[in-house]
Amino acid sequence: MHSSRHDLLTGSLLGLSLALAAPAPAAAQPAPAQSTVLRAARLIDGTGAKPVEPGMVLIEGERIVEVGAKVRVPAGARVIDLGDATLLPGLIDLHTHLTGDERVHWEDGLVKSTPPRDALWGARNARVTLLAGFTSVRDMGPNWPYVDVELRRAIDEGAVPGPRMMVAGSYVSSTGGAGDARQFSPYVEVPLGQTLADGPDEVTKAVRTNLKQGADFIKVLATGAILSKGIAPGAQQYSDAELRAAVVEAGRWGKWVASHAHGAEGIKASIRAGVRTVDHGSYLDDEAIALIKASKRQVFYVPTLYTYASIDRPGPDNPFPESERERARKVRDTAYAGFKRALAAGIPIGFATDAAVIPHGQNAEEFSVRAGLGEKPMATIVAATSLNAEIMGWQDRVGSLAAGKLADVVAVPGDPLLDIAVLQRVGFVMKGGEVVRDELGGR
Numbered sequence: 001m002h003s004s005r006h007d008l009l010t011g012s013l014l015g016l017s018l019a020l021a022a023p024a025p026a027a028a029q030p031a032p033a034q035s036t037v038l039r040a041a042r043l044i045d046g047t048g049a050k051p052v053e054p055g056m057v058l059i060e061g062e063r064i065v066e067v068g069a070k071v072r073v074p075a076g077a078r079v080i081d082l083g084d085a086t087l088l089p090g091l092i093d094l095h096t097h098l099t100g101d102e103r104v105h106w107e108d109g110l111v112k113s114t115p116p117r118d119a120l121w122g123a124r125n126a127r128v129t130l131l132a133g134f135t136s137v138r139d140m141g142p143n144w145p146y147v148d149v150e151l152r153r154a155i156d157e158g159a160v161p162g163p164r165m166m167v168a169g170s171y172v173s174s175t176g177g178a179g180d181a182r183q184f185s186p187y188v189e190v191p192l193g194q195t196l197a198d199g200p201d202e203v204t205k206a207v208r209t210n211l212k213q214g215a216d217f218i219k220v221l222a223t224g225a226i227l228s229k230g231i232a233p234g235a236q237q238y239s240d241a242e243l244r245a246a247v248v249e250a251g252r253w254g255k256w257v258a259s260h261a262h263g264a265e266g267i268k269a270s271i272r273a274g275v276r277t278v279d280h281g282s283y284l285d286d287e288a289i290a291l292i293k294a295s296k297r298q299v300f301y302v303p304t305l306y307t308y309a310s311i312d313r314p315g316p317d318n319p320f321p322e323s324e325r326e327r328a329r330k331v332r333d334t335a336y337a338g339f340k341r342a343l344a345a346g347i348p349i350g351f352a353t354d355a356a357v358i359p360h361g362q363n364a365e366e367f368s369v370r371a372g373l374g375e376k377p378m379a380t381i382v383a384a385t386s387l388n389a390e391i392m393g394w395q396d397r398v399g400s401l402a403a404g405k406l407a408d409v410v411a412v413p414g415d416p417l418l419d420i421a422v423l424q425r426v427g428f429v430m431k432g433g434e435v436v437r438d439e440l441g442g443r
């Protein structure tokens with residue numbers, strides 16, 4: 001026995017939209033938790049443990065109850081047999097911009113679009129991301145402040161389908177820095193898209209403002225960016241004191257700071273200031289790796305390696321000017337070398353894509369890029385699941401297939417340890433016990 005809502009959520013996109021149009025079931029008497037058993041040829045639990053064959057997961061309501069080669073099958077349970085597939089924890093992306101339209105340069109977006117447009121496309125991008133198997137994301141900031149906060153709320157309230165979101169609210173950037181979109185004549189009025197803050201006091205105020213408005217963490221731009229007319233990606237833009245101010249104030253609220261950092265000095269200043277993550281980390285050097293190691297899993301390196309090729313992708317939908325494509329080509333080899341150095345040093349490496357810079361839903365391309373640079377498939381899978389959950393502080397709820405965790409489960413055809421590219425063909429997605437995609441098992 002299961003509700004019609006479940007049936008509608010299973011399968012096609014048409015079914016999905018019908019389910020969302022239907023009125024929510026009355027909550028008069030709580031129905032007994034639906035039991036579901038998932039079965040597939042193998043299971044990778046996300047911790048790095050050896051795969052289990054076959055793999056089974058028992059789910060009750062929104063939580064996992066049992067995981068193994070053979071689990072209890074309660075009477076009346078719905079059994080979904082996924083065949084020659086691999087069960088995995090829902091994937092996690094630590095760097096998305098779900099409210100960003102991949103076809104529009106973010107600086108253009110601020111003068112040619114509106115917050116409602118980003119909210120609507122954000123809902124579309126959230127759905128596409130979820131259907132690609134990414135059941136949690138850390139979203140690194142919208143063009144229009146706090147559109148991400150509302151998207152997170154809409155998803156959590158069940159209004160639109162999407163991943164669990166942790167959101168930045170609004171970038172914190174210095175004047176003239178990577179987040180300063182006002183790269184026009186000073187006589188042109190451009191809306192203040194980002195939180196511009198200069199000096200420790202303004203940074204402190206920006207942190208307070210974002211957290212007050214519902215941000216879950218703080219994103220600072222410590223260096224220039226590839227996709228900005230501001231200063232070069234290698235240049236540090238926030239001073240050590242400004243970075244420290246962000247970390248101290250966020251810490252008072254029990255929150256972390258994520259630092260956009262390409263250049264080596266900006267990376268190291270961010271680590272010393274005590275940020276949680278160094279994102280992109282293009283010019284990561286040995287000294288930075290040593291600092292990360294010394295932090296004992298307090299600071300993490302979160303590269304976005306598919307971006308460099310994606311910024312230079314052919315096709316009419318690529319919004320990036322030649323000057324920025326050229327920057328991406330220039331930085332790419334350095335960033336690849338930094339990743340290989342981090343691999344050799346054995347530091348944990350978070351999994352992220354910068355989606356919006358890459359087309360939404362193509363997040364799993366990052367797996368193949370990392371494999372091409374020498375990372376073992378199991379290590380990348382651990383990065384995108386249990387390690388990412390640890391980095392977000394969500395290890396108590398997601399990131400592995402284990403009793404007590406939220407039932408965020410995906411399946412891919414075949415074996416990703418033999419061919420990592422199958423992660424680009426996620427055919428089954430469950431979020432919190434609800435099947436949102438199933439092209440593998442039927443029901």
Ligand SMILES: [Zn+2]
Binds near residue numbers: 095
């Ligand atoms: Zn980004």
